[in-house]
Amino acid sequence: MEISAKNKMKGTIVDITLGSVMAKVKINIGNDNVISSVITIESVADLNLKVGDEVYAIVKSTEVMIGK
Amino acid sequence: MEISAKNKMKGTIVDITLGSVMAKVKINIGNDNVISSVITIESVADLNLKVGDEVYAIVKSTEVMIGK
Amino acid sequence: MEISAKNKMKGTIVDITLGSVMAKVKINIGNDNVISSVITIESVADLNLKVGDEVYAIVKSTEVMIGK
Amino acid sequence: MEISAKNKMKGTIVDITLGSVMAKVKINIGNDNVISSVITIESVADLNLKVGDEVYAIVKSTEVMIGK
Amino acid sequence: MEISAKNKMKGTIVDITLGSVMAKVKINIGNDNVISSVITIESVADLNLKVGDEVYAIVKSTEVMIGK
Amino acid sequence: MEISAKNKMKGTIVDITLGSVMAKVKINIGNDNVISSVITIESVADLNLKVGDEVYAIVKSTEVMIGK
Numbered sequence: 001m002e003i004s005a006k007n008k009m010k011g012t013i014v015d016i017t018l019g020s021v022m023a024k025v026k027i028n029i030g031n032d033n034v035i036s037s038v039i040t041i042e043s044v045a046d047l048n049l050k051v052g053d054e055v056y057a058i059v060k061s062t063e064v065m066i067g068k
Numbered sequence: 069m070e071i072s073a074k075n076k077m078k079g080t081i082v083d084i085t086l087g088s089v090m091a092k093v094k095i096n097i098g099n100d101n102v103i104s105s106v107i108t109i110e111s112v113a114d115l116n117l118k119v120g121d122e123v124y125a126i127v128k129s130t131e132v133m134i135g136k
Numbered sequence: 137m138e139i140s141a142k143n144k145m146k147g148t149i150v151d152i153t154l155g156s157v158m159a160k161v162k163i164n165i166g167n168d169n170v171i172s173s174v175i176t177i178e179s180v181a182d183l184n185l186k187v188g189d190e191v192y193a194i195v196k197s198t199e200v201m202i203g204k
Numbered sequence: 205m206e207i208s209a210k211n212k213m214k215g216t217i218v219d220i221t222l223g224s225v226m227a228k229v230k231i232n233i234g235n236d237n238v239i240s241s242v243i244t245i246e247s248v249a250d251l252n253l254k255v256g257d258e259v260y261a262i263v264k265s266t267e268v269m270i271g272k
Numbered sequence: 273m274e275i276s277a278k279n280k281m282k283g284t285i286v287d288i289t290l291g292s293v294m295a296k297v298k299i300n301i302g303n304d305n306v307i308s309s310v311i312t313i314e315s316v317a318d319l320n321l322k323v324g325d326e327v328y329a330i331v332k333s334t335e336v337m338i339g340k
Numbered sequence: 341m342e343i344s345a346k347n348k349m350k351g352t353i354v355d356i357t358l359g360s361v362m363a364k365v366k367i368n369i370g371n372d373n374v375i376s377s378v379i380t381i382e383s384v385a386d387l388n389l390k391v392g393d394e395v396y397a398i399v400k401s402t403e404v405m406i407g408k
Contacts, residue, residue: 003139003194004179004270006104008135019361021223021242024380025134031099036074037132038361038380040197040228040242043140047136056135058139061176062266062402063131064105066093066344067076067124068115071343071398072338072383087157089291089310092176106157106176108296108310108401111344126343129380130198130334134140142240144271155293160312161270167235172210173268174293174312183272192271198334199267200241202229202276203212203260204251207275207330208315208406225359225378244333244364244378247276262275265312266402278376280407297406303371308346309404319408328407335403336377338365339348339396340387 007059009035013051016044025049027057075127077103081119084112093117095125143195145171149187152180161185163193211263213239217255220248229253231261279331281307285323288316297321299329347399349375353391356384365389367397 011029023044027035035057049055079097091112095103103125117123147165159180163171171193185191215233227248231239239261253259283301295316299307307329321327351369363384367375375397389395 001137001192001271002183003135004173004175004183005133006176006179009101017361019223019359021221021226021228022361024129024361024382027134029099029101031097031101033077033097033099035132036129036380036382037134038129038198039134039140040142040240042228042240043134043142047134047138047140049134049136053136056137058133058135059103059127059131060267060269061092061104061106062174063127063400064103065073065126065400066095066105066107066111066115066117067071067126067341068117068121069339069341069396070387072377072379072387074380074383085157087155087291089289089294089296090157092157092178104176104178106402107344108308108346110296110308111346115342115344124341128335128337130378131196133196135137139271141269145237153293155291158293160265160293160314163270165235165237167233167237169213169233169235171268172265172312172314173270174265175270179270183270185270185272189272194269194271195239195263195267197228197240197242199263199332200239201209201262201332202231202241202243202247202251202253203207203262203273204253204257205273205328205407206319208309208311208319210312210315210318223359225357225362225364241276242334243276244278244376246364246376247278251274251276260273264403264405266310275407277405281373296401299406301371301373303369303373305349305369305371307399307404308401309406310401311406315406319406321406321408325408330405330407331375331399331403333364333376333378335399336375337345337398338367338377338379338383338387338389339343339398340389340393
Protein backbone atom coordinates (compact mmCIF):
# COMPACT_ATOMS: atom_id res chain seq x y z
CA MET A 1 0.00 0.00 0.00
CA GLU A 2 1.22 3.47 -0.94
CA ILE A 3 0.16 6.35 1.32
CA SER A 4 -0.72 9.96 0.43
CA ALA A 5 1.46 11.46 3.20
CA LYS A 6 4.35 12.98 1.27
CA ASN A 7 6.99 13.01 4.01
CA LYS A 8 8.64 9.63 4.51
CA MET A 9 12.08 9.86 6.12
CA LYS A 10 14.12 6.67 6.35
CA GLY A 11 16.00 6.14 9.59
CA THR A 12 16.96 3.85 12.45
CA ILE A 13 15.20 3.56 15.81
CA VAL A 14 17.62 4.71 18.54
CA ASP A 15 15.33 4.79 21.58
CA ILE A 16 11.88 3.62 22.70
CA THR A 17 10.15 4.83 25.89
CA LEU A 18 6.98 2.96 26.83
CA GLY A 19 4.22 4.57 28.93
CA SER A 20 0.91 3.02 29.93
CA VAL A 21 -0.92 4.10 26.74
CA MET A 22 1.56 6.06 24.62
CA ALA A 23 5.17 5.46 23.60
CA LYS A 24 7.89 7.79 22.38
CA VAL A 25 10.13 6.48 19.61
CA LYS A 26 13.31 8.27 18.49
CA ILE A 27 14.41 7.78 14.88
CA ASN A 28 17.82 8.90 13.58
CA ILE A 29 17.27 9.98 9.95
CA GLY A 30 20.86 11.11 9.42
CA ASN A 31 22.30 14.58 8.81
CA ASP A 32 22.04 15.33 12.59
CA ASN A 33 18.27 14.92 12.61
CA VAL A 34 16.65 12.69 15.26
CA ILE A 35 12.89 12.53 14.86
CA SER A 36 10.63 12.04 17.89
CA SER A 37 7.38 10.13 17.31
CA VAL A 38 4.56 9.58 19.80
CA ILE A 39 2.35 6.59 18.98
CA THR A 40 0.34 4.07 21.02
CA ILE A 41 2.17 1.24 22.78
CA GLU A 42 -0.28 -0.96 20.87
CA SER A 43 1.27 0.19 17.58
CA VAL A 44 4.79 -0.41 18.95
CA ALA A 45 3.72 -3.99 19.68
CA ASP A 46 1.80 -4.46 16.41
CA LEU A 47 4.80 -3.36 14.32
CA ASN A 48 7.18 -5.15 16.74
CA LEU A 49 9.34 -2.01 16.88
CA LYS A 50 12.80 -2.43 18.44
CA VAL A 51 15.90 -0.26 18.80
CA GLY A 52 17.98 -0.75 15.65
CA ASP A 53 15.01 -1.29 13.33
CA GLU A 54 15.09 0.47 9.95
CA VAL A 55 11.82 2.40 9.69
CA TYR A 56 10.23 5.45 8.10
CA ALA A 57 9.08 8.53 10.00
CA ILE A 58 5.90 9.59 8.18
CA VAL A 59 4.28 13.03 8.39
CA LYS A 60 1.27 14.51 6.53
CA SER A 61 2.24 17.78 4.80
CA THR A 62 -0.50 19.73 6.60
CA GLU A 63 1.27 18.96 9.91
CA VAL A 64 4.57 20.61 8.95
CA MET A 65 5.19 24.17 10.12
CA ILE A 66 8.05 26.43 9.05
CA GLY A 67 10.36 28.42 11.32
CA LYS A 68 12.64 31.17 10.02
CA MET B 69 11.02 31.92 21.81
CA GLU B 70 11.71 28.21 22.16
CA ILE B 71 8.91 25.84 21.10
CA SER B 72 7.87 22.49 22.61
CA ALA B 73 7.69 20.73 19.22
CA LYS B 74 10.71 18.43 19.30
CA ASN B 75 11.25 17.98 15.57
CA LYS B 76 13.08 20.89 13.96
CA MET B 77 14.86 19.98 10.73
CA LYS B 78 17.10 22.59 9.16
CA GLY B 79 16.91 22.92 5.40
CA THR B 80 16.62 25.11 2.33
CA ILE B 81 13.41 26.04 0.52
CA VAL B 82 13.53 24.58 -2.98
CA ASP B 83 9.99 25.27 -4.19
CA ILE B 84 6.90 27.29 -3.29
CA THR B 85 3.45 26.77 -4.85
CA LEU B 86 0.85 29.40 -4.00
CA GLY B 87 -2.89 28.66 -4.05
CA SER B 88 -5.71 31.01 -3.14
CA VAL B 89 -5.64 30.18 0.59
CA MET B 90 -2.95 27.52 1.09
CA ALA B 91 0.62 27.18 -0.12
CA LYS B 92 2.91 24.17 -0.47
CA VAL B 93 6.55 24.71 0.46
CA LYS B 94 9.29 22.14 -0.26
CA ILE B 95 12.30 22.08 2.05
CA ASN B 96 15.47 20.11 1.31
CA ILE B 97 16.80 18.91 4.69
CA GLY B 98 19.69 16.93 3.20
CA ASN B 99 20.35 13.19 3.16
CA ASP B 100 17.86 12.81 0.23
CA ASN B 101 14.94 14.11 2.30
CA VAL B 102 12.70 16.83 0.86
CA ILE B 103 9.97 17.85 3.29
CA SER B 104 6.60 19.09 2.02
CA SER B 105 4.80 21.66 4.17
CA VAL B 106 1.30 23.05 3.65
CA ILE B 107 0.71 26.41 5.35
CA THR B 108 -1.43 29.48 4.61
CA ILE B 109 -0.28 31.91 1.92
CA GLU B 110 -0.65 34.50 4.71
CA SER B 111 2.16 32.76 6.63
CA VAL B 112 4.32 32.61 3.48
CA ALA B 113 3.92 36.39 3.22
CA ASP B 114 4.36 37.04 6.97
CA LEU B 115 7.64 35.11 7.07
CA ASN B 116 8.60 36.46 3.62
CA LEU B 117 9.49 32.92 2.51
CA LYS B 118 11.46 32.61 -0.74
CA VAL B 119 13.21 29.81 -2.61
CA GLY B 120 16.73 29.57 -1.22
CA ASP B 121 15.82 30.61 2.33
CA GLU B 122 17.34 28.64 5.21
CA VAL B 123 14.43 27.53 7.39
CA TYR B 124 13.34 24.84 9.82
CA ALA B 125 10.63 22.27 9.13
CA ILE B 126 8.87 21.86 12.48
CA VAL B 127 6.65 18.93 13.47
CA LYS B 128 4.96 18.08 16.80
CA SER B 129 5.91 14.54 17.93
CA THR B 130 2.27 13.44 18.13
CA GLU B 131 2.01 14.02 14.35
CA VAL B 132 4.77 11.56 13.41
CA MET B 133 3.75 8.05 12.36
CA ILE B 134 6.08 5.12 11.81
CA GLY B 135 6.18 2.81 8.78
CA LYS B 136 8.06 -0.49 8.80
CA MET C 137 5.22 -1.15 4.37
CA GLU C 138 2.97 -1.34 7.42
CA ILE C 139 2.08 1.95 9.14
CA SER C 140 1.56 2.70 12.86
CA ALA C 141 -1.69 4.62 12.28
CA LYS C 142 -4.33 2.26 13.66
CA ASN C 143 -7.36 3.50 11.75
CA LYS C 144 -7.53 2.17 8.21
CA MET C 145 -11.02 2.17 6.74
CA LYS C 146 -11.53 0.48 3.37
CA GLY C 147 -13.79 2.29 0.94
CA THR C 148 -14.45 3.58 -2.54
CA ILE C 149 -13.71 7.07 -3.84
CA VAL C 150 -17.02 8.75 -4.75
CA ASP C 151 -15.86 12.31 -5.43
CA ILE C 152 -12.70 14.34 -6.02
CA THR C 153 -12.56 18.16 -5.96
CA LEU C 154 -9.28 19.68 -7.13
CA GLY C 155 -8.09 23.10 -5.96
CA SER C 156 -4.86 24.85 -6.84
CA VAL C 157 -2.86 23.26 -4.00
CA MET C 158 -5.25 21.05 -2.04
CA ALA C 159 -7.86 18.50 -3.04
CA LYS C 160 -10.87 17.07 -1.24
CA VAL C 161 -11.53 13.37 -1.70
CA LYS C 162 -14.74 11.65 -0.53
CA ILE C 163 -14.54 7.96 0.38
CA ASN C 164 -17.60 5.80 1.00
CA ILE C 165 -16.61 3.28 3.72
CA GLY C 166 -20.04 1.69 3.94
CA ASN C 167 -22.58 1.68 6.77
CA ASP C 168 -23.69 5.23 5.75
CA ASN C 169 -20.24 6.72 6.42
CA VAL C 170 -18.62 8.93 3.77
CA ILE C 171 -15.18 10.11 4.83
CA SER C 172 -13.82 13.46 3.67
CA SER C 173 -10.05 13.73 3.18
CA VAL C 174 -8.05 16.83 2.34
CA ILE C 175 -4.66 16.11 0.75
CA THR C 176 -2.41 17.87 -1.76
CA ILE C 177 -3.30 17.67 -5.46
CA GLU C 178 0.27 16.39 -5.81
CA SER C 179 -0.68 13.30 -3.76
CA VAL C 180 -3.85 12.81 -5.84
CA ALA C 181 -1.61 12.72 -8.92
CA ASP C 182 1.12 10.58 -7.31
CA LEU C 183 -1.39 7.92 -6.26
CA ASN C 184 -3.36 8.42 -9.50
CA LEU C 185 -6.58 8.65 -7.50
CA LYS C 186 -9.83 8.39 -9.49
CA VAL C 187 -13.51 8.10 -8.64
CA GLY C 188 -14.27 4.39 -8.19
CA ASP C 189 -10.84 3.48 -6.78
CA GLU C 190 -10.73 1.14 -3.79
CA VAL C 191 -8.63 2.90 -1.16
CA TYR C 192 -8.10 3.19 2.58
CA ALA C 193 -8.89 6.28 4.66
CA ILE C 194 -6.09 6.41 7.24
CA VAL C 195 -6.19 8.35 10.50
CA LYS C 196 -3.70 8.51 13.41
CA SER C 197 -5.44 7.68 16.72
CA THR C 198 -4.36 10.98 18.31
CA GLU C 199 -6.47 12.80 15.67
CA VAL C 200 -9.77 11.14 16.62
CA MET C 201 -12.09 13.03 18.95
CA ILE C 202 -15.23 11.65 20.58
CA GLY C 203 -18.68 13.25 20.62
CA LYS C 204 -21.46 12.07 22.95
CA MET D 205 -23.52 22.98 18.68
CA GLU D 206 -22.67 21.83 15.18
CA ILE D 207 -18.98 21.34 14.41
CA SER D 208 -17.07 21.98 11.15
CA ALA D 209 -15.28 18.60 11.24
CA LYS D 210 -16.95 16.68 8.44
CA ASN D 211 -16.24 13.12 9.59
CA LYS D 212 -18.60 11.95 12.30
CA MET D 213 -18.90 8.16 12.51
CA LYS D 214 -21.53 6.73 14.84
CA GLY D 215 -20.48 3.72 16.88
CA THR D 216 -20.31 1.94 20.20
CA ILE D 217 -17.42 2.05 22.68
CA VAL D 218 -15.98 -1.47 22.99
CA ASP D 219 -12.86 -0.80 25.08
CA ILE D 220 -11.27 1.92 27.23
CA THR D 221 -7.64 1.85 28.42
CA LEU D 222 -6.71 4.51 30.96
CA GLY D 223 -3.14 5.78 31.36
CA SER D 224 -1.93 8.49 33.72
CA VAL D 225 -2.64 11.37 31.28
CA MET D 226 -4.00 9.84 28.08
CA ALA D 227 -6.63 7.18 27.37
CA LYS D 228 -7.26 4.96 24.37
CA VAL D 229 -10.90 4.41 23.42
CA LYS D 230 -12.01 1.83 20.83
CA ILE D 231 -15.22 2.52 18.92
CA ASN D 232 -16.95 -0.06 16.73
CA ILE D 233 -18.52 1.86 13.82
CA GLY D 234 -19.79 -1.24 12.05
CA ASN D 235 -18.80 -2.75 8.71
CA ASP D 236 -15.68 -4.32 10.36
CA ASN D 237 -14.24 -0.93 11.31
CA VAL D 238 -13.05 -0.36 14.89
CA ILE D 239 -11.76 3.18 15.39
CA SER D 240 -9.01 3.90 17.92
CA SER D 241 -9.09 7.32 19.62
CA VAL D 242 -6.50 8.79 21.97
CA ILE D 243 -7.85 11.55 24.23
CA THR D 244 -7.08 12.79 27.75
CA ILE D 245 -8.38 10.82 30.73
CA GLU D 246 -9.88 14.17 31.76
CA SER D 247 -12.11 14.07 28.66
CA VAL D 248 -13.08 10.45 29.37
CA ALA D 249 -14.25 11.61 32.81
CA ASP D 250 -15.90 14.82 31.56
CA LEU D 251 -17.97 12.93 28.99
CA ASN D 252 -18.45 10.02 31.44
CA LEU D 253 -17.44 7.57 28.69
CA LYS D 254 -18.14 3.89 29.36
CA VAL D 255 -17.98 0.67 27.36
CA GLY D 256 -21.32 0.31 25.59
CA ASP D 257 -21.91 4.05 25.11
CA GLU D 258 -23.19 5.20 21.72
CA VAL D 259 -20.78 7.91 20.56
CA TYR D 260 -19.37 9.58 17.47
CA ALA D 261 -15.75 9.29 16.32
CA ILE D 262 -14.95 12.75 14.93
CA VAL D 263 -12.07 13.57 12.59
CA LYS D 264 -11.14 16.83 10.81
CA SER D 265 -10.80 16.26 7.05
CA THR D 266 -7.23 17.60 6.99
CA GLU D 267 -6.23 14.69 9.26
CA VAL D 268 -7.35 11.95 6.85
CA MET D 269 -4.72 10.35 4.62
CA ILE D 270 -5.36 7.96 1.74
CA GLY D 271 -3.66 4.64 1.10
CA LYS D 272 -3.93 2.80 -2.20
CA MET E 273 -23.56 16.62 21.30
CA GLU E 274 -20.63 17.31 23.63
CA ILE E 275 -17.15 16.84 22.16
CA SER E 276 -13.98 15.53 23.85
CA ALA E 277 -11.79 18.38 22.50
CA LYS E 278 -11.09 20.43 25.61
CA ASN E 279 -10.32 23.79 23.99
CA LYS E 280 -13.45 25.70 22.99
CA MET E 281 -12.89 29.44 22.71
CA LYS E 282 -15.94 31.64 22.14
CA GLY E 283 -15.54 34.45 19.67
CA THR E 284 -16.84 36.38 16.70
CA ILE E 285 -15.97 35.78 13.05
CA VAL E 286 -14.15 38.86 11.73
CA ASP E 287 -13.01 37.62 8.31
CA ILE E 288 -13.60 34.77 5.84
CA THR E 289 -11.37 34.07 2.82
CA LEU E 290 -12.70 31.47 0.40
CA GLY E 291 -10.39 29.42 -1.83
CA SER E 292 -11.38 26.69 -4.27
CA VAL E 293 -11.26 23.88 -1.65
CA MET E 294 -10.19 25.45 1.64
CA ALA E 295 -11.24 28.59 3.50
CA LYS E 296 -9.55 30.66 6.17
CA VAL E 297 -11.76 31.99 8.95
CA LYS E 298 -10.58 34.55 11.51
CA ILE E 299 -12.23 34.51 14.94
CA ASN E 300 -11.75 37.26 17.53
CA ILE E 301 -11.83 35.55 20.95
CA GLY E 302 -11.09 38.72 22.90
CA ASN E 303 -8.08 39.71 24.98
CA ASP E 304 -6.17 40.60 21.75
CA ASN E 305 -6.36 37.05 20.40
CA VAL E 306 -7.57 36.47 16.84
CA ILE E 307 -7.66 32.78 15.96
CA SER E 308 -7.08 31.62 12.39
CA SER E 309 -8.90 28.45 11.30
CA VAL E 310 -8.50 26.59 8.01
CA ILE E 311 -11.49 24.41 7.11
CA THR E 312 -13.14 23.28 3.87
CA ILE E 313 -15.37 25.73 1.98
CA GLU E 314 -17.94 22.93 2.23
CA SER E 315 -17.95 23.32 6.03
CA VAL E 316 -18.27 27.10 5.71
CA ALA E 317 -21.38 26.52 3.61
CA ASP E 318 -22.75 23.70 5.81
CA LEU E 319 -22.51 25.84 8.96
CA ASN E 320 -23.58 28.95 6.98
CA LEU E 321 -20.65 30.88 8.50
CA LYS E 322 -20.71 34.66 8.06
CA VAL E 323 -18.70 37.60 9.39
CA GLY E 324 -20.25 38.61 12.71
CA ASP E 325 -21.36 35.09 13.70
CA GLU E 326 -20.74 34.01 17.30
CA VAL E 327 -18.84 30.73 17.11
CA TYR E 328 -16.37 28.55 18.99
CA ALA E 329 -12.80 27.87 17.87
CA ILE E 330 -12.21 24.24 18.84
CA VAL E 331 -8.80 22.59 19.22
CA LYS E 332 -7.84 19.08 20.40
CA SER E 333 -5.33 19.27 23.28
CA THR E 334 -2.78 17.12 21.43
CA GLU E 335 -2.58 19.89 18.77
CA VAL E 336 -1.46 22.62 21.18
CA MET E 337 2.27 23.37 21.43
CA ILE E 338 3.93 25.62 23.98
CA GLY E 339 6.42 28.41 23.30
CA LYS E 340 8.51 30.00 26.04
CA MET F 341 13.02 32.12 15.21
CA GLU F 342 9.58 33.08 13.94
CA ILE F 343 7.13 30.23 13.27
CA SER F 344 4.46 29.91 10.56
CA ALA F 345 1.73 28.78 13.01
CA LYS F 346 -0.57 31.79 13.16
CA ASN F 347 -2.20 31.16 16.53
CA LYS F 348 -0.03 32.23 19.44
CA MET F 349 -1.98 32.95 22.61
CA LYS F 350 -0.10 34.45 25.54
CA GLY F 351 -0.95 33.08 28.96
CA THR F 352 0.17 31.72 32.31
CA ILE F 353 0.64 28.05 33.20
CA VAL F 354 -1.85 27.15 35.93
CA ASP F 355 -1.41 23.38 36.13
CA ILE F 356 0.94 20.62 34.96
CA THR F 357 0.13 16.90 35.13
CA LEU F 358 3.01 14.56 34.37
CA GLY F 359 2.47 11.03 33.02
CA SER F 360 5.13 8.51 32.06
CA VAL F 361 5.49 9.79 28.46
CA MET F 362 3.01 12.64 28.03
CA ALA F 363 2.12 15.66 30.13
CA LYS F 364 -0.94 17.89 30.22
CA VAL F 365 -0.32 21.60 30.69
CA LYS F 366 -3.11 24.11 31.40
CA ILE F 367 -2.59 27.69 30.25
CA ASN F 368 -4.84 30.57 31.30
CA ILE F 369 -4.98 32.97 28.33
CA GLY F 370 -7.46 35.35 29.95
CA ASN F 371 -11.06 36.17 29.03
CA ASP F 372 -12.22 32.91 30.75
CA ASN F 373 -10.21 30.71 28.38
CA VAL F 374 -7.97 27.99 29.81
CA ILE F 375 -6.11 26.11 27.11
CA SER F 376 -5.17 22.44 27.56
CA SER F 377 -1.96 21.27 25.86
CA VAL F 378 -0.65 17.70 25.66
CA ILE F 379 3.10 17.50 25.00
CA THR F 380 5.88 15.06 25.96
CA ILE F 381 7.29 15.19 29.50
CA GLU F 382 10.63 15.58 27.69
CA SER F 383 9.45 18.93 26.30
CA VAL F 384 8.22 20.01 29.74
CA ALA F 385 11.75 19.34 31.04
CA ASP F 386 13.52 20.88 28.02
CA LEU F 387 11.57 24.14 28.35
CA ASN F 388 11.71 23.89 32.17
CA LEU F 389 7.97 24.58 32.33
CA LYS F 390 6.57 25.45 35.76
CA VAL F 391 3.25 26.68 37.12
CA GLY F 392 3.27 30.47 36.91
CA ASP F 393 5.44 30.65 33.76
CA GLU F 394 4.39 33.11 31.05
CA VAL F 395 4.15 31.10 27.82
CA TYR F 396 2.41 30.95 24.46
CA ALA F 397 -0.11 28.31 23.44
CA ILE F 398 0.63 27.72 19.75
CA VAL F 399 -1.73 26.09 17.26
CA LYS F 400 -1.42 25.57 13.48
CA SER F 401 -4.45 27.02 11.66
CA THR F 402 -5.27 23.70 9.99
CA GLU F 403 -5.89 22.23 13.49
CA VAL F 404 -8.65 24.69 14.40
CA MET F 405 -12.25 23.60 13.94
CA ILE F 406 -15.32 25.79 14.25
CA GLY F 407 -18.46 25.08 16.26
CA LYS F 408 -21.69 27.04 15.81
